[in-house]
Amino acid sequence: MxxxxxxxxxxxxxxxxxxxxxxxxxxxxxxxxxxxxxxxxxxxxxxxxxxxxxxxxxxxxxxxxxxxxxxxxxxxxxxGVWLGDVVSELHDADGLVTHMDDTQRAVVDAACASLAHRRTVAIVQRAAGRAHFSLHWSRGGRGRLGPELQALLRIVFPGARVHLGARRLEFEFDVV
The missing domain is CATH 1.20.5 (Single alpha-helices involved in coiled-coils or other helix-helix interfaces)
Known part of the structure; x- marks a missing residue:
């Protein structure tokens, strides 16, 4: 540790x-x-x-x-609806990604950029006064979430869950 x-x-x-x-x-x-x-x-x-x-x-x-x-x-x-431009498909009916701060956006941008050669789908939903974010990416293609980026995601989004085998990232953030 x-x-x-x-x-x-x-x-x-x-x-x-x-x-x-x-x-x-x-x-x-x-x-x-x-x-x-x-x-x-x-x-x-x-x-x-x-x-x-x-x-x-x-x-x-x-x-x-x-x-x-x-x-x-x-x-x-x-x-600031920036996420739709960096993922293949975005489901965010309530526009919750606009509530991320600059640091959170930078980390999500970096994650999406590292997966740029894969098909990515982001789903953002309201969950008990917070926003639940999940990013799924396709098999094959170049790009991956390296250990440094995974650590950064966990620092910026405490409790973030990275499931590389399932090609899925999940975290929650506050909706102010």
Missing amino acids: RRLLRWREQTSELRRTEVERIRSRVRSELHDERLALVESEVGPFLRGVLDAGELTSDDAERARTLGDALRRALVEEAD
Whole structure:
């Protein structure tokens, strides 16, 4: 036990740095994806409308669809609904992940980033005044939750349960 505590103390700064590096990379990728929406779809659409000199009913419908997609992306970023962008599938009907603090988000970002080459499903549900979070990932593919990340998850989310054989991670956090 002392060796683990000593290792934790000695590597705490390295772990924080690595979590921030991974988080920064994931955020950058998400930002690039949102910009790609504008550059690949919105920009050409608007240039086409300008070149045509008129707006058809199909153009109006396309404008509504693109506007909704762009608005959704901006609102998600502003509201902190970040998890849907880093997992394959998110079930969080009550928007509970917005209640995680920055440290908790960074650790979850790091876990999802480490499993980026696998299909991940996150389920967040209200449970007795708290939020119950479970992350499941597919068999095969690259990426894993290494021992350092597992330790970090257990530090940030006391009582976290990591079941590597079942490809499942579970923890609870407070909903303020």
